[in-house]
Amino acid sequence: MPAILIHGVPDTHRVWAGVRRHLTRTDVEAWDLPGFGAPRPLGFGSTKEEYADWLIGRLEQVGEPVDLVGHDWGCILTARAACLRPDLVRTWAGGNGPISARYPWHPLARIWQDPVEGDRFMAELTPEGFAADLISGFEVPGGPAREMARHVDAPMRDSVLKLYRSAVRMGAEWEPDLAKLTAPALVIWGSRDPACPVEFADELGRAIGAEHVIKLVDCNHWPLLQQPERVAAALEEHWRRHSPSPGGDHDRPAGS
Template sequence: MPVILIHGVPDTHRLWSGVRRYLTRTDVEAWDLPGFGAPRPEGFGSTKEEYADWLISRLEEIGEPVDLVGHDWGCILTARVASLRPDLVRTWAGGNGPISARYMWHPLAKIWQDPVEGERFMEGLTPEGFAADLVTGFEVPADLAEETVRYVDTLMKDSILKLYRSAVRMGGEWEPELGRMSAPGLVFWGARDPACPVGFADELGRAVMAERVLKLDCNHWSVLQRPAQVAAALEQHWRRRRPENPSMPAPSEER
C-alpha cells in the first residue's frame, strides 16, 4: 500500500522533500504531473480531465489501493480520482485546493485563464520576480521559493495556462461527485492562505466526510512551511488504517 504524493502549481515532486524527511514510512513516491518537471505525452492537452485520467492510469498500474495525498491542484486532482475511482484509494489527504461552486478563482488564476493576459504574464515572468512574489505574497522561505521557480520552464508555463483555462467552472463541475469518496479523508490547510481561504477547508471536509480537518498556522504552501506537522498528521491518519502493521512507528506531533 504505497503512498503517492501529488504536487500542485507551479511545483514538481520536489515540493514534498521536506515532508518526506519527517515520514517514517519508506514506501513513498512523489510524482511529477505531465509538463511539471516531466514530459507531456504526445497529444496531451493539459486539461483537468486529462490530468485526472493520467493519474487514474498510473494508479491502476500499481495494482493495489494507495494512500493518496495532494496539495493545491494535487489536492483537487486526487480528490477527483478518489471520488471517481474509490477502488484505487485506501486513504486520501489533501490541502489548500478548494473544490466548490462557491470558490472564486484567485486573481492570478484569472490572469492565466485570460487568453491574452495569460500569455503576456508568462512572457514577462522572471525567476527572480516569481520567487519574490512567493516570498512576499505567500511567505514561502526564500531558498524554497528559488528552488521552486527554477523548474518553471516554457513547458510548465504552457501546462499551467492550459490547465487553468480548462478549469474556469471546475468547482461546480467536480463538487457534486465528492460525496462518492469512500476513502477515509484528512484535510490539511494553511489557515492564512489568501488564494484559498480557510473556510473552504471545512467545506471540503464536509463534502468528503473527512475524519479530520487540520488548520495550520501558515500560508498557502503548508507543505513547505509546516512539513513536520503535515508529516505527523499524515502518519497519524495512515496509522489508524494499518492494524495489520503494529510495528509501524507512531509519529510524533512535535519533531
C-alpha cells in the same frame, strides 16, 4: 500499500522533500504531473480531465489501493481520482485546493485564464521576480521559493495556462461527485492562505465526510514548505489509524 504524493501549481515532486524527510515509512513516492518536471504524453492537452485520467492510469499501474495525498491542484486531482475510482484509494489526504462552486478563482488564476493577460504574464515571468512574489505574498521560505521558480520552464508555463483555462467552472463541475469519495479522508489547510481561504477546508471536509480537518494557524498556502514536520505527523497519524497492522506494509521498501 504505498503512499503517493501529488504536487500542485507551479510545483514539481520537489515540493514534498521536507515532508518526506519527516516521514518514517519508506514506501512513499512523489510523482511529477505531465508538464511539471515530466514529459507530456503525445497529444496531451493539459486539461483538468486529462490530468485526472492520467493520474487514474498511473494509480491503476500500482496494482493495489494507495494512500493518496495532494496539495493545491494535487488536492483537486487526487480527490477527483478518488471520487471516480474509489477502488484505487485506501486513504486520502489533501489541502489548499478548493473544489466548490462558491470558490472564486484567485487573482493570479484569473490572469492565467485570460488568453491575453495569461500569455503576457508567462512571457514576462522571471525566476527572480516569481521567487520574490512567492516569498512576499505566500511566505514561502527563500530557498524553496527560488527552487520552485527555477523549475518553471516553458512546458510548465504552457501546462499551467491550459490547465487553468480548462478549469473556469471546475468547482461547479466536480463538486457534485465529492460524495463518491469513500476513502477515510483528512484535510490539512494553511489557515492564512490568501488564494484558497480556509473556509473551503471546512466545506471540503463536509463534502467528503473527512474524519479530521486540520487548520495550521501559522501557515499560508504551502504548509508542506512552512511546517513540513507537522504535515508529516498528521499524515502518519492518519495512515496509522487505518493500517492493517502495526508497521505492516508501511515498512516495506518503496518501488521505483
